[in-house]
Amino acid sequence: xxxxxxxxxxxxxxxxxxxxxxxxxxxxxxxxxxxxxxxxxxxxxxxxxxxxxxxxxxxxxxxxxxxxxxxxxxxxxxxxxxxxxxxxxxxxxxxxxxxxxxxxxxxxxxxxxxxxxxxxxxxxxxxxxxxxxxxxxxxxxxxxxxxxxxxxxxxxxxxxxxxxxxxxxxxxxxxxxxxxxxxxxxxxxxxxxxxxxxxxxxxxxxxxxxxxxxxxxxxxxxxxxxxxxxxxxxxxxxxxxxxxx
Numbered sequence: 001x002x003x004x005x006x007x008x009x010x011x012x013x014x015x016x017x018x019x020x021x022x023x024x025x026x027x028x029x030x031x032x033x034x035x036x037x038x039x040x041x042x043x044x045x046x047x048x049x050x051x052x053x054x055x056x057x058x059x060x061x062x063x064x065x066x067x068x069x070x071x072x073x074x075x076x077x078x079x080x081x082x083x084x085x086x087x088x089x090x091x092x093x094x095x096x097x098x099x100x101x102x103x104x105x106x107x108x109x110x111x112x113x114x115x116x117x118x119x120x121x122x123x124x125x126x127x128x129x130x131x132x133x134x135x136x137x138x139x140x141x142x143x144x145x146x147x148x149x150x151x152x153x154x155x156x157x158x159x160x161x162x163x164x165x166x167x168x169x170x171x172x173x174x175x176x177x178x179x180x181x182x183x184x185x186x187x188x189x190x191x192x193x194x195x196x197x198x199x200x201x202x203x204x205x206x207x208x209x210x211x212x213x214x215x216x217x218x219x220x221x222x223x224x225x226x227x228x229x230x231x232x233x234x235x236x237x238x239x240x241x242x243x244x245x
Contacts, residue, residue, distance in 0.1 A: 049083065063162045094153065095165035101150055102169040102226070104143035106176065109218050111136030116214050120207050167233035174226035181219035188212040 056066050063084040070080035111132045118129035154160045188208060195204040 053083065057159065094160055094163040097146060097150055097153065098163065098166045098169040101143060101146040102173040104139040104146060106173055108136045108139040108143050109222055111139060113215055113218050117211050120211055161232055163233065167230060170226045170230040170233065174223055174230055177219050177223040177226060181216060181223065184212055184215040
C-alpha cells in the first residue's frame, strides 16, 4: 500500500517536484517559482497540498491563517488565497442560506423604495405600489430569519464566513446596491442642472429630492453592510487586516 506523507504545519513547497501528479504530460511543477503558485495549482493537483490543507482546516485554522503560512513559505498572496479556499469549495453547503439572505434583503429594499416612489409621484400607480410593498413586507421577515440563521451558522462553524457562496452573494448585493444608488443620485443631479440651465421645461419639485433621500437612506446602509460582509469573506483582505492588528 502507498504511504501517506507525514502532515506538518509547514505548507508544501510549490516549487518542489510532485511525484503524485496524475497527469504525466503536464509541465513539471519544479520549474515554477514559489511566488507564482497559482499557475502550479492550475497545472496539477498535489495530494500533499490537499492533505496539508485538510489537516489545517480540521485543526481549526482559518483561511487567513493558512494564507499567511503559504505566503511565509514563498507563495504570492493571490495564489495563497486560492489554495487556502480549495478545501472549502468542495464542501460549501451555504449557497442556499446566503442566497436567500441576499435575495430577500434586496427584494425588501427594492419593494419599499419602489412603493415610496410610486406613492410620491405626480401620477402614482397605486396597484403597482401595493404590489411592491407586498413584496417588501413578505421579504423582510424572510431576510430577518435567514440573517439570524446565518449568524448562528457562523458561530457554530468558524469556516462558514469563508464560504465562497457567502462572498459571491454579498459581492453581488453590494454591487447592485451601489449601482442603483449611484444611478438615482446622478439622475437627480442631472435634473437639478437641467433645471438651472433651462435645458428642460419641467420644474424641479421638492418631491424629487425626497425620493432621492429615500433611495439613499435605504441604499447606503445596505451597501455598507453587504460590502463589510464581503470583506469578512475575503481571505486576502482579512489576512492583511489581521496582520496589521
